[in-house]
Amino acid sequence: MGLQRLNSLTIPLVSIVFGLLAGAIIMLLFGYNPVEGYLALWEGAFGDKYFTGETIRLITPYIFSGLAVAFAFRTGLLNIGVEGQVFMGWLASVWVGTAFQLPTIIHLPLAILAAAIAGGLWGFIPGYLKARFEVHEVIVTIMMNYIALYVTNAIIRTYLAEAGGESTDNVAQSASLKTNWLSEFMGYSNVHWGILIALFGALVIWYLVERTTLGFEQRAVGFNRYASKYAGMNVKKNIIFSMVISGGLAGLAGAMEGLGTFGYMALHSGFTNIGFDGIAIALLGGNTAIGVVFAAGLFGMLKNGALNMQVGAGVPPELVDIVTALIIFFVAAGFMIILLKERIIGFFNKDKKQSKNQKEGK
Amino acid sequence: MDILGFLTTVVPTAFFYAAPLIFTAVGGAISERSGVINIGLEGLMIMGAFVGIVFNLLMGPVIINAFGSGFGGDLTPWLSIIAAGIIGGIFALLLALASITFRADQVVSGVAINFLALGIGIFFIKEVFGAGQTDFVDHPFNTTSIPLLSEIPFLGPIFFERTFYTNWLAVIVAVLAWYVMFKTPFGLRLRSVGEHPHAADTMGINVNRMRYIAVGISGVLGGIGGSVFALTVAQNFSASTISGQGFIALAANVFGKWHPLGAMGAAIFFGVAQSLSVISQGIPLLDAVPGIYLQIAPYVLTILAIAGFIGRAEAPKALNQPFIKGTR
Numbered sequence: 001m002g003l004q005r006l007n008s009l010t011i012p013l014v015s016i017v018f019g020l021l022a023g024a025i026i027m028l029l030f031g032y033n034p035v036e037g038y039l040a041l042w043e044g045a046f047g048d049k050y051f052t053g054e055t056i057r058l059i060t061p062y063i064f065s066g067l068a069v070a071f072a073f074r075t076g077l078l079n080i081g082v083e084g085q086v087f088m089g090w091l092a093s094v095w096v097g098t099a100f101q102l103p104t105i106i107h108l109p110l111a112i113l114a115a116a117i118a119g120g121l122w123g124f125i126p127g128y129l130k131a132r133f134e135v136h137e138v139i140v141t142i143m144m145n146y147i148a149l150y151v152t153n154a155i156i157r158t159y160l161a162e163a164g165g166e167s168t169d170n171v172a173q174s175a176s177l178k179t180n181w182l183s184e185f186m187g188y189s190n191v192h193w194g195i196l197i198a199l200f201g202a203l204v205i206w207y208l209v210e211r212t213t214l215g216f217e218q219r220a221v222g223f224n225r226y227a228s229k230y231a232g233m234n235v236k237k238n239i240i241f242s243m244v245i246s247g248g249l250a251g252l253a254g255a256m257e258g259l260g261t262f263g264y265m266a267l268h269s270g271f272t273n274i275g276f277d278g279i280a281i282a283l284l285g286g287n288t289a290i291g292v293v294f295a296a297g298l299f300g301m302l303k304n305g306a307l308n309m310q311v312g313a314g315v316p317p318e319l320v321d322i323v324t325a326l327i328i329f330f331v332a333a334g335f336m337i338i339l340l341k342e343r344i345i346g347f348f349n350k351d352k353k354q355s356k357n358q359k360e361g362k
Numbered sequence: 363m364d365i366l367g368f369l370t371t372v373v374p375t376a377f378f379y380a381a382p383l384i385f386t387a388v389g390g391a392i393s394e395r396s397g398v399i400n401i402g403l404e405g406l407m408i409m410g411a412f413v414g415i416v417f418n419l420l421m422g423p424v425i426i427n428a429f430g431s432g433f434g435g436d437l438t439p440w441l442s443i444i445a446a447g448i449i450g451g452i453f454a455l456l457l458a459l460a461s462i463t464f465r466a467d468q469v470v471s472g473v474a475i476n477f478l479a480l481g482i483g484i485f486f487i488k489e490v491f492g493a494g495q496t497d498f499v500d501h502p503f504n505t506t507s508i509p510l511l512s513e514i515p516f517l518g519p520i521f522f523e524r525t526f527y528t529n530w531l532a533v534i535v536a537v538l539a540w541y542v543m544f545k546t547p548f549g550l551r552l553r554s555v556g557e558h559p560h561a562a563d564t565m566g567i568n569v570n571r572m573r574y575i576a577v578g579i580s581g582v583l584g585g586i587g588g589s590v591f592a593l594t595v596a597q598n599f600s601a602s603t604i605s606g607q608g609f610i611a612l613a614a615n616v617f618g619k620w621h622p623l624g625a626m627g628a629a630i631f632f633g634v635a636q637s638l639s640v641i642s643q644g645i646p647l648l649d650a651v652p653g654i655y656l657q658i659a660p661y662v663l664t665i666l667a668i669a670g671f672i673g674r675a676e677a678p679k680a681l682n683q684p685f686i687k688g689t690r
Contacts, residue, residue, distance in 0.1 A: 030489055078469050080401075135669045136677070138401070138469055139616055142609050143661040154654035270605055279473055316488040321481030329456070329474040333464035 008286045014337050015284070015330035016298070023323040027315060037313045041320070044308020045301040051308070053189025057261055059300030061086070063198035064253035065278025066285060066292035067205050068119075072246035073287045074209060075238055076222040081126060081141025082250040083275030084148030085119040087268070089251025091152045092118035093258040094265045095160065097171025107174040112197070112255050119251015120244045122148060127243025131236035137243070145271065153267050160265075167266035177260035192260035199293065201252065206289035218242060250275060277303075280328040299324065369520045372634070374505075375641055377521075377529050380633025382407070382591035384532035386611035387618065387625035388539045389583030394620055395543065396576030397556040397680040401472025402457045404608025405479035406584030407591065409453045410446040412483035414589025415599035416490070418442040418499045438501040443528070443589040450585015451578045453479065458577040462570050465684035476608070484601050495600030502593045503528055528590045532626075535583065539622035552576055556678035559685040569685045587611065613664040620678060635660040 024034035045055045065082050072079035079085075093115035100107060126140040160168040177192040209215035220228045221238045229235045253274055258265055281299055285291025306320035330337065386403050393400040400406075418438055425441060426434035453475075460471035487496055505524045512522035543549035551572055554562040559569045588604055596603045610632050617631075618624025638656050 026485075078467075080469070080473070129665070129669050133669045135665075138399075139613065139668055140665050143613060143664050146606060146609070146661045147658045150654055150657045154652070154657075270602055276473065276477070279470065280477075283470060316485050318481050318485040318488065321477060322485060325474050325477035325481050328477065329460060329466075329471060332466035332470040332474055333460040335466065336460075336464040339464075 010341065011334040011337050012284050012286065012291075012295070012331060015327050015334075018330050019323045019327035022326050023319055026319060026322065032313060032315050037309055037315045037319070040309045040312025040315070041302070041305035043305070043312060045305030047308070048187060049185070050187030050189045051304070053183070053186030053191035055300050055304040056186075056195050057190045057192065058304045059296050060192070060194040060198045060260065061253040061256040061274050062277060062281055062296035062300050063195075063202055063293055064249050064256060065274045066281030066296050067202060067289060068246045068249035068253065068275075069278045069282035070285060070287040070289070070292050071205060071209070071218075071249060072242050073282060074215075074218050074222045075242035076225065077127075077130070077137050077239065077242055077246070078279075079123065079126075079141055079243065079246045079250075080138055080279065081123065081144045081247070081275070082253070082278045083271050083273075084141070084145035085122045085247040085250030086254040086257070086272060086274050087148040087152045088122045089115035089119040089254025090258040090265050091155060091254070092251065093175075093255035094168050094171055097175035097259055098160070098169045098264075100175075101172065102174060104174040107172065108177070108259070111171070111175040111259055112252065115251040115255030115258065116248040117251070119254060120248035123243040123245075123247020123250070124240065127240040127247075130243070131239040145275070149268060149271065152265070156265060156267055161267075168264045170263045171259055175259055176263060177256070178263065190261050192256075194256040194260040197252075198256065201249065202289045202293050205249070209289065214241075250278070253278070277324070280324060280331075283328060283331050366516065366519065370523070371641060372637060373520045374524045375637040376630065376634040377525065378594060378633075379636045379640075380630045381526065381529040381532040381594070382587040382607060383611045383614055383629035383632055384536055384587075384626050385583045385590060386587030386608060387614035387629045388536050388622045389580035389587065390612055390615035391618070391620050391622050391625045392539060392543070392552070392583070393576050393580035394615060394681060395553050395556045395678055396573045397559060397678055397683060397685070398458070398461050398573055398577050399468040399472065399682045400457070400577070400580055400584075401469050401612065402454070402475030402479075402608075403472075403580070403584050403612050404604065404606070405472075405476035406450050406454055406581050407588030407608040407611070408476070408479040408483055408604045410443075410450045410585030410588025410590075411592035411596070411603050412479070412486070412588075412599050413449045413585065414442045414446040414592045415496050415499060415603075416486070417445040418501055418593065419496060421445075422499070422501050435501050439499075439503050439593050442501075442593060443586050446585040446589030447582040448585070450588070451582040454577050454581020454584065455574070457581075458574045462573045462577070462684065465686065468682050468684075480601065483599065487599060496598045498598045499593065502597050503590075526594055528594065532590070536622045536626035543622060553678070555685070556680050559680050559683075563685070563687065569687075573685070584608070584611075610660060613660070616677075617664055617667045631663075632660045635663075 027034040027037045044051055046052050065086065068082050069079055093111045096111040096114040102110065122144060126137045126144060129135040129140055130137045156168055177194045182191060183189060209218060217228070217233050217238055220233060221235055225235055277299055281292055281295040285295035302320050302324060306317035309315040309317055309319065386407055390400050390403050421441065422438045425438050428434065429437055457471055457475050460466040461468040484494060488494060503526050505526060508522040508525060512518045543552060551562065551567050555567060555569045555572045563569050591607060592599060592603055611629065614628035614632055615625045617628035618626070635656065
């Protein structure tokens, strides 16, 4: 148990260090100064109020997408469909935000709830197919991403945008997560109240997974599906439930974009990458709620700071994409790090043995 | 519009979209038959498109210098896809290293490969060309009429006029893969490590080496698929050059039940679906269908197919399971 706990912390940390080191090496190879590059990145993430506000803005949906992947993973499911669920949640929140005139106290929660339901329904489909027909959720969710991309575009183009328009109207002020003074306070950045909702969401998920029967069943099914079934748990129900909650969380990530950052939804020519980054965030965060918050923080910082690398040090921001990809790669190949650690420990132990032998005059 | 006119419109376009998918899907089938899920096909195609275009742009002038503009110009795209295949194969070994040696979750390492390919590609493009996309290549593949075969009445104009040699190479690769996989000892070993690695191990087959080879081949074919797409359809490289073709190839492999010829059939089907949403305006009846239905059709059909509504598909049993010697 102790060893496992150690690994669950060392693997992500070592992976981050390796990833950043690899980034430094690439910068050196292409003739940049890595210290300058990373300083520019830090500056771009937390250099002043505006940058900090933008970083928090980016972290907000990341927390939800990370939670979405992590929650499903606890049941042994890999939800690659967060991307599509984000689209559905985004669209639903913007639709409620633009279609009604209500007081804030009803309008905002309603819009957020709509996003969760839309995402949850989009997660229900792969969950149901998995539980009922044992269809691999990875393939279904990948396909659902494309369907969501095209369907949301078609709905926006046909129903929500003005004729020939590319985006919906702005959501009503009563459904917006933005307030002027907060934005002004953070250097006129796009920061919004969603971050509080995201942190609260993480707390709820932590409680749900760690402290309730439901969460226990969730984890049990993740550990061993057959043993759980033998213990009388309804495995199929758990699988569907897990995907619905996961989709709902992803939908909330969409609401953060729809009601917070953008305030509208435009046609998309491709994916937002919020969902795909969510996989990396969940993985780095060890699929725990607290870990996800930290990992989302790191990714938000890296991605937002990267934009400043071009200005500050001339480094293309895609360097950070390489670094994050490598971090996921190293976390996934965690066994490599365990082996490496054992080698190192073994090496030192051998040293000790030798010196001990020498002392004893052998 | 008569039938011949209809077919000479639809078939070449469908085939043109299908060819890159055939290469990649067959590569996916080989990898997955050995027990390694290849979510990284998208990344392998990105790598292939990137290398194909960059090689074409940078080496094209050199090759033409050496061989003259006529032959050199014809040779350049072929050398480009060979380069893309080689780099794709090497790149896939990263996936193999993580999934096989380090027992990583294959899906997650595949996702990492997809990100990595895009990051490397765009970073490099910005470094060398100073922009997020490259120029258009001077030496793409061009449509040709295949001599003799295009003379065949009816079939000739449909299949062998305005076609690419790479289309037919894709078909040959699929047939070859089928032969190797189902008619040779190598193929039997390949399938056995995907079905029951421990039994294969007992029979003296080096499971991990077989898997490395399979993933490597999928990298070569994915790289070729990506570069063929880039050198026939897109003709330049940017972040959006490969947008989902790798995932469609993955779907084609599942749709085709992990069989090279099935994968080819599914890839052609997806090619038809893609081409329909491109050319539907000109075709009676289809122009009345809203574009959205044609756009989502391949994905919906894939879900229906793997849910077993279109014949039961049985995945290789050891898919996504690392092989650890001595366990059961």
